[in-house]
Amino acid sequence: MRSPSFVALLAGLIALVGACAGPSFETGGGAGGMAPAGGAGAGATHGGAGGSGGTGGKSGEAGGTAGRGGSAGAAAGAGRGGTGTAGAATGGGELGGEAGAGVAGSSGDCACAPGQYCRAGDCLDCSDLSQLELGTPEPILDHPDRPLRFPRPGDANGSLFFTLGSDSGGELWYEPSIDMPPGAPLGTGTTLGRSGLFYFDDPDATGMNALFDEKDEGGRRSLRAARFFQGALTMIEDAPLPLTPGSYDDYSVALAPQTGRFYWMSTRAGARALYTGLLGKTEAQSIEVRFGSGSCLLSVDAPWVSGSGSLLVVAAPSLAADCQVLDGGATDLYATPLNASTGQPVAPAIALSGVNVSTDLTSETDAAFSSDLCTLYFTSDGGSATGFDYRLFRASRR
Numbered sequence: 001m002r003s004p005s006f007v008a009l010l011a012g013l014i015a016l017v018g019a020c021a022g023p024s025f026e027t028g029g030g031a032g033g034m035a036p037a038g039g040a041g042a043g044a045t046h047g048g049a050g051g052s053g054g055t056g057g058k059s060g061e062a063g064g065t066a067g068r069g070g071s072a073g074a075a076a077g078a079g080r081g082g083t084g085t086a087g088a089a090t091g092g093g094e095l096g097g098e099a100g101a102g103v104a105g106s107s108g109d110c111a112c113a114p115g116q117y118c119r120a121g122d123c124l125d126c127s128d129l130s131q132l133e134l135g136t137p138e139p140i141l142d143h144p145d146r147p148l149r150f151p152r153p154g155d156a157n158g159s160l161f162f163t164l165g166s167d168s169g170g171e172l173w174y175e176p177s178i179d180m181p182p183g184a185p186l187g188t189g190t191t192l193g194r195s196g197l198f199y200f201d202d203p204d205a206t207g208m209n210a211l212f213d214e215k216d217e218g219g220r221r222s223l224r225a226a227r228f229f230q231g232a233l234t235m236i237e238d239a240p241l242p243l244t245p246g247s248y249d250d251y252s253v254a255l256a257p258q259t260g261r262f263y264w265m266s267t268r269a270g271a272r273a274l275y276t277g278l279l280g281k282t283e284a285q286s287i288e289v290r291f292g293s294g295s296c297l298l299s300v301d302a303p304w305v306s307g308s309g310s311l312l313v314v315a316a317p318s319l320a321a322d323c324q325v326l327d328g329g330a331t332d333l334y335a336t337p338l339n340a341s342t343g344q345p346v347a348p349a350i351a352l353s354g355v356n357v358s359t360d361l362t363s364e365t366d367a368a369f370s371s372d373l374c375t376l377y378f379t380s381d382g383g384s385a386t387g388f389d390y391r392l393f394r395a396s397r398r
Helices: 004-020
Strands: 116-119 122-125 138-141 148-153 160-164 171-175 194-199 210-215 221-229 232-238 250-256 261-266 273-278 285-287 301-305 311-317 331-337 364-369 375-380 391-396
Touching (some): 148 364, 221 250, 331 364
Antiparallel strands (some): 138 391, 148 160, 250 261, 261 273, 311 331
């Protein structure tokens, strides 16, 4: 049943806006623990040296996968970056981490405030989403034998929710600081599969502040609402209208709190499609996201929406401008501007070329911007050239 506190919370948020306009860690027995990638080097006149790779898991039957070498630090001038240090495999893994390749330092000399990024010597506000250029992606977390999916901003700066495993048996995890593991699972492990937790702020601590999808015994995926507080999920119940479960799959939900509009994947009309709808309303409208000149219809998945409802980011098969499928249908990341009132796109999507790798069957998916909109989190499987399972990455605005 619907939660009155959830509806009241979102109504309050909408009214308010209208008025105002690190080291490795272990998951327990069995496989070794997840290991973060090496950190970025400190910025310097000629680019800092890359950080050391993370170590593998230290317990269990199989050794953990060692972290990858860090990227070089951004330079204050136009100098070249240094080289990352290879990680050590301490958990019985076959190989140590790869050395991080040096990345050229960015030009310009910026001392930007929080919520800003540097471009050509100027500090620009991350809240301006009209230009989306991203720097070199940095791997931040992996697992030796299970995929990591759906990185989503947490309740504090630097915190992160993610899904360990696939939607058929996934576990929700919370990382208080992505640079200082360990994190912890959210739940007892008795569910058949939870995935894609989306957190939104509840400044008065009065109601629900988390949405995720959960698989039932029949294999159907439904959306659930909950309260996240002090590292735990409580008050779990069916999501409100138009997300209330039915005889179809609903999953991969996102919310624009300033408009009370949801975006999610559903099979309610038969085939999988992207939908949008307003909190408390029964109507759900499908969304078509187009690419190139507008003639290419994208088969989208894993939506994320900005808090204002003005930008949608999705994953979809890589396409050329003439709509021809590239890279064997592996997915890329796309962004499209939205009409915040209707929830519909107002222009064709653009490919996020700074993070997409359209070769070697490499898939990027599950993108979400940080709460300050300065960093993009996403997952990538490395494709046939690297062969790793889905890992978590981040890329900064530039």
